[in-house]
Amino acid sequence: MLTVYGVTRSRASRIIWLCHELDLPFKQVPVIQAYRLEDADAPGAPLNTRSESFLKLSPAGAIPVIQDGDLVLSESLACTLHLARRHGQPLGPADLVEDALMLQWSFYAATMIEPDALVILFNHRNGQAQPGAAQATVAHAAERLVRPLRVIEDHLARHGHMVGGRFTVADLNLAEVLRYAQGHGELMEPFPAVQAWLSDCQDRPAFRKMWQERLAEPE
Ligand SMILES: N[C@@H](CCC(=O)N[C@@H](CS)C(=O)NCC(=O)O)C(=O)O
Incomplete structure (x- = not known):
């Protein structure tokens, strides 16, 4: 199943909107922007854009990221274009x-x-x-x-x-x-x-x- 990393109050909104358009099931991992936390590095801080485990997926430390099969992809607009292409018309390109x-x-x-x-x-x-x-x-x-x-x-x-x-x-x-x-x-x-x-x-x-x-x- 497609995984979307990122809270909806972020550019992940673009991917989530598209998934809803496509009726595409996905799992959302609510990684939050580090700058929205008082201490992103504190033990027990929620998973955020500076968390070590997230940096392994996104060296840029930015949400959103998607995992689609073996593909790990960042850049929100690349993610929506990829998913639209994969799922075809009417949202994706005809040619x-x-x-x-x-x-x-x-x-x-x-x-x-x-x-x-x-x-x-x-x-x-x-x-x-x-x-x-x-x-x-x-x-x-x-x-x-x-x-x-x-x-x-x-x-x-x-x-x-x-x-x-x-x-x-x-x-x-x-x-x-x-x-x-x-x-x-x-x-x-x-x-x-x-x-x-x-x-x-x-x-x-x-x-x-x-x-x-x-x-x-x-x-
Ligand atoms: N061009 C990137 C921008 C990604 C970006 O800057 N995301 C923000 C949230 S919308 C972020 O993760 N900031 C992390 C931080 O500053 O800690 C995209 O479209 O995905």
């Missing part, structure tokens, strides 16, 4: 062209969107930048996100989805990354196609199931 496009949009999400979207997530609460230096940091991140959001808006307005005119792993990967910037209303407001698509993605039963599980975990 090499779709496969290439799914990779393209996943790399676009990871490189052109995620770093700035994370800045917004960590410095922006309840629709407001946190006071002080965070305001300038959030403003710069939002400014840098306008261009990729225009690209996605234009693509979605013409095609409805990222690849193949249907919901696929490319939508899932991008939606999970864009979620980090979603709370910034002023940034998202000029992009109605992105907002409608994101809301459809998050209305899917598999997303909702993952989200309930995530909320049930301690903050």
